Amino acid sequence: MSVPRVAILVIGSEILSGDTEETNARFMARHLAAVGASLRRVVIVPDDLAEIARFTAELAAEHDVVFTCGGIGPTHDDVTYEGIARAFGLPLVLHPEILTLIEAWKGGPLDPAHQRLARVPEGAALYRGDGQFPVVSVRNVYVLPGVPRLLQRKFPELLCLVRGEPVLTRQFRTEETELSLAEALTAVQAAHPEVEIGSYPSTPASGAWSVRLVLRSRCAGLLDQACLALVAAIPSVRELT
């Protein structure tokens, strides 16, 4: 199986205004990495119909699976379903199964706000999972809520869609600067193109610089070879466990 290419579309003016901290994309990124999916892009847009439509279409065309989060409640600023419908040129229709679920949950006749929750792009599928509430999908786009507690309850159930070979990681640290490491690192990377080597400097509270080196590969043997080469080229590195 090839590695599924995944994108995330975060919908939320409250995030772009700095008002709310974005936590959903990071939660999804960690879970995606754990099952070996390749998260290729995250885009954050406002609650704007045209923007949602544009980036849904673009991300869906360029990735195997897209997860959206945010903008699916009953209020006027929740326009994700409209945006996805426009992205694919589909009408919004009342989905009979969602309607039945909401009626059963509410136990009475539905007002327009409840009906809005059941208006989804034509042809939408329901992913029931554990049955608490369904996730709506339209083609390769899976629509998640923006409330972190709800997203965190639901998202792990969807990981079966994107499971690949897990990415193996080994990490090293050194107190040298990136400047003194750069030539050796370039040589190790060039000799081990199948292993991705990331170099992340940081300045801890003490003020001293340190560099974290992260080696990633789906193949344990190639990863081990690259790590041996790294330790030989840069003796100051210590492996982090």
Next chain:
Amino acid sequence: MSVPRVAILVIGSEILSGDTEETNARFMARHLAAVGASLRRVVIVPDDLAEIARFTAELAAEHDVVFTCGGIGPTHDDVTYEGIARAFGLPLVLHPEILTLIEAWKGGPLDPAHQRLARVPEGAALYRGDGQFPVVSVRNVYVLPGVPRLLQRKFPELLCLVRGEPVLTRQFRTEETELSLAEALTAVQAAHPEVEIGSYPSTPASGAWSVRLVLRSRCAGLLDQACLALVAAIPSVRELT
């Protein structure tokens, strides 16, 4: 002055892999909101030359100012300058002023890793600010470091580029559900189109639902009118101070 449209391009495979928490975009979002700039989009891409080039070009064409962060160190995975050069069809050249700064800082002859820090797209400008280190800009793209401590030191100096009328905000909370609020909210929003009304449900640890309503406008008078209408339409709201 019209409101400057701003975008952020975050460059970092370590963020897409869930390995590192993204904090730079949120830091910038809060500062941009405080000076009235309109952050319209955030895109997170890997340390990939083609992706950086594509989104630099797209964001620069559609916004007044673009801030990038990440990917400007001396190691092989730092390809932001190359990506920006490709976005604008410019060659990479050694920038004499950056070279002089690095020589003065290092106090000796430069090896290839140091020289790499001074290879920037042709025509790049330097924004010196407080003089600690310069920010490189190419057309309307400003290139910031990914290390949060360095970004946080430098970014506030750049806010003069994007200052607009500040956005005023008033916030309310209610323990009603979004479903019961939706109709009234839709009516208030329709009657006050110049004020943006956001509705953000949350489930606190207690498990009870509450909804935060955020009203935003650049005009104090219009904002006050919409708040009066909101309180009249939904008597259960309490203003947060």
